[in-house]
Amino acid sequence: MKPINAATTGILLREDSIFERSSEGRAGFDIPTPKVPLKSPVKYRRTQPAALPEVSELQVVRHFTRLSSWNYAIDLGTFPLGSCTMKYNPRINEELASLPGFCDIHPELPPEFCQGALELIYNLEDALSKIVGLDACTVQPAAGALGEFTGLTLIRAFHEKHGSHRKYVLIPDSAHGTNPASCILAGYEAVPIKVGPQGYMSVESVEETIKQHGRDIAALMTTNPNTLGVFEQNISQIAELLHGIGAQLCMDGANMNAILGIAKPGDMGVDVMQYNLHKTFSTPHGGGGPGSGPVACRSHLAPFLPNPRVRKTENSFTLEYLPDSIGKVKGAFGNFGVMVRALAYIMNHGSDGLRQVSRNAVINANYLRARLQKKYQLGTQTAHFHECVLSDSKQIQANGVKTLQIAKALMDYGYHPPTVYFPLTVSGAMLIEPTETESLQELDQFAEALLEIAERIEAKKETFEQSPTKTFVGKVDEVGAARKPILSLDDRSI
Amino acid sequence: MASVPNGLHYTKEHEWVLMEDNIATIGITDFAQESLGDVTYIQLPKEGENITKNDPFGVVESVKAVSDLYSPVTGRVVEVNQPLLEAPELVNQDPYTDGWMVKVEVKDISDTEDLMEAAAYKEYIEEKG
Amino acid sequence: MPSLPLTQAEEQTAFKTIGVQSFDDLVATIPPKIRENASFRLDFGAEHSNLRTGLTEHELRRYFTDLANKNRSESSTLHFLGGGIYDNIIPAIVNQLALRGEFLTCYTPYQPEISQGTLQAIFEFQTLMTRITGMPIANASMYDGPTATAEAALMAQRLSSTNQNILVAANLSGDYRSVIKTFLSGQKNIIEEVPFNSNGLLDTDHLTQQLQSLNPCALIVSFPNYFGSLEDLAIIKSLLPKTCLLVVAVPDLSTLALFEPPGTLGADIVTGEAHQLGTPMLFGGPHVGFFASKREYLRQMPGRLVGETQDNRGQRCYTLTLSTREQHIRRDKATSNICTNQGLIALRTTIYLSFLGKQGFQKLGKINYSLFNYLTEQLQRKQIHLKFPHDSYYREGAFEVPNLESRFKRCLENNLVPGIRLREKFGPEFENALLVTVNPKHTQKDIDFLVENLSS
Known part of the structure; x- marks a missing residue:
């Protein structure tokens, strides 16, 4: 089989910035003029109107349609970006999230006027607690990183309530970059735990750190399966060790797509974890957001959850404010629109369907691993779950071609590259997460592309130094961009 | 192969020091600039500020990486390489001459005693691969 | 399946x-x-x-339509709610364009060669935000107004090597204040509120004392404040020592269509909420925060930035830049732990503002201002007055409504939500205070209906 959906050229149109289409005095969108006397302020009045573009409806439509055609997207092809879970999200979710009964409601409506929204939040928090086997959940955090911070802040509130002021959070060196950053923000110092060549934490490494820092340890934060796509098989023993010194086990749930219905964090001894709804429960990534990062926890951490909490009474849903709450981590109730999509996704699948999601995600990743390991070095020999990690060592040896070139070469084959140079623990890493929504045919095509690239490198036919060549723009001068930052149109003249 | 001139002292964090009387000129090594790639930004202390041995005194950034600069000596900054702040690429082009960073009036000239000489540093970076 | x-x-x-x-x-x-x-x-x-x-x-x-119908949405229930989240008319093309799969199902533009659409749109968003706020630089967006403002407090702390205390205006929205406190709860510092005076404006005498006793690295004020009035930013700035940054939160970006932007009045950082420019209320999210600052603080700014550059064919193009500030490279030294941003909502804002245009934006501000003016006059005729009477309001204000509890209830019975009751947020002195907000969907008839229901 040959890769067939390689990139080709079509009609793509160039387009300057929208400001350059502007003509002084041209009217855009019209707002109705009310039948009240029109007035302007005297005090603090703006002297220079903001220089917004002056363009027609068609100009706006063309501008953004042209721009959109320069993007790669899941709707166009496989998007095997490891740790990002770029799965297809059923379009019905978009329809449901745009129902006027969800879109056009203000969060300050009296509770009796927004019962549907409160019911939705309640049901989603309930489902998210059960899926991971924990006791309570908040959907307020706006994204995964904010969820991590929320989880760690709950832990700090818990310790402080018990008069314990701890200093350290242990973090395996294979962790997401957000983990150490969240840790600092939450007022803790990050202590790295070395992950050996087997790709998961050993009980001994945690024991050793505990010996060193003892009850100054507030928590250990781990991703499971971790960023290598490997299950932390010692997790239960590690949890016991931590609980033995009153520390908490905090889990980054970024990789939940691997274990729905296959393993519950609650059974691993996890005390608190965050989800990424936009990864696991389907909200399109939209060029980087919005997302949502709910936090689920055991009952001992629940009194500290962000306010307000949605409660179910006999015949209605009400709001409760907890006295020990850590406060708010995001305005209003969180990213409600993302919650609508997540609940729709969960109900679209049911408990059996969610298990099937993870099952297929794991099979797809392992299928790719099996096909690719003929030409690429595996990052670890341990079993992978929903993603697999390769290294560029064979390609460097064959003809000095590194991961970056392989990634750029993939673009000319019509694919978005995998996550590259992450995790940091594998040199020249390519982290591949195909997700469950790719068919076997698509996976075969993708594998063929990567194998052909490897063959061309082995045959010393190509070094892909000039790749990509078929994309709308060529290799981008990132150094120039960083040395003389032009961050808005008005910077061009500086 | 990265160049390692004789007559300079080297740190494990890949800074070099040139001692002339009690004035230390500090920069980063050829090996360091090579591993960073194209340098895009350098942050240095102001003239008159005091810096301390083994503490960070500045930052050097490339597109993909960022490193703290660790001071090999304790003392007062007497001169900063102003052209370098405007043109950080000088570090890539010429790390040992035009790419110098600060001159420091050293309190204790024995500060450099525990640093590596050229031969030892050469060995050190060869081990690092 | x-x-x-x-x-x-x-x-x-x-x-x-x-x-x-x-x-x-x-x-x-x-x-x-x-x-x-x-x-x-x-x-x-x-x-x-x-x-x-x-x-x-x-x-x-069927299930979700039933659920949605249990909510009283704007199409079935007239409301005068605001306080940081605002209703607005959204042009048809915003949804049509933002739902294009190429925008909806792409990722953060880490690979510039195949993400130019998103990158250029963000560059235009940054340009719009700088021009509206009057600041030299703006980032690619934040989660929302409250989190953006909390990030501004963290940034002020990074910029100040010595003092870490923060002053926050007590008349800033409760959501903003609470999020700031939670974000800073892990740091060792004092966050103190600056009280407001009998006009509902910041008490500058008290502020002067607090500046002395706390030596803060930032003062966070609201423009307008939660009671709808505009603070005199130039005077506030003149009180601050050089080491104290003026952070201005603008919970409603449309304010700057009519009023002098904080950038020209001495603000160091301007943050706030932009959802009302192209994205519905959505029960509070997803929305989009903006973050603008002086250029000298660039290296300490949180969030993503898009910069203009060239490709190897000599074409103008865009890329994420200065990403060494971010968590995936700096890890525990990052400026922020933010990973996801609000790309799609920022895109909606960009489309909306492009279509609304220079004149439309001014008209939007003028209509809000005029509707509120009319509302105030009509209520005053019925002996319902602004709690803080002065001449610097934009589109919302706190009114003293006699017998608020019973009148509020009657409004609800008539399928009208007249505003936000302030008692729970600001205490017993606000027993009868109601924050009433207008938006461009309102007609004269709507306002007359509100006045009638609130006044008898």
């Missing part, structure tokens, strides 16, 4: 290629005790208890 393409036969093929007998072999590294207990039960009311097989698209549509 339509979203899961793998057939049973294909599953067998895959197992053969992988070299395993069954799925269990693939997950054998999970301890059996954990594996055996992994099932869970999902319940969604009597009709969908123990939901094992998922609902079809049509069944979902």
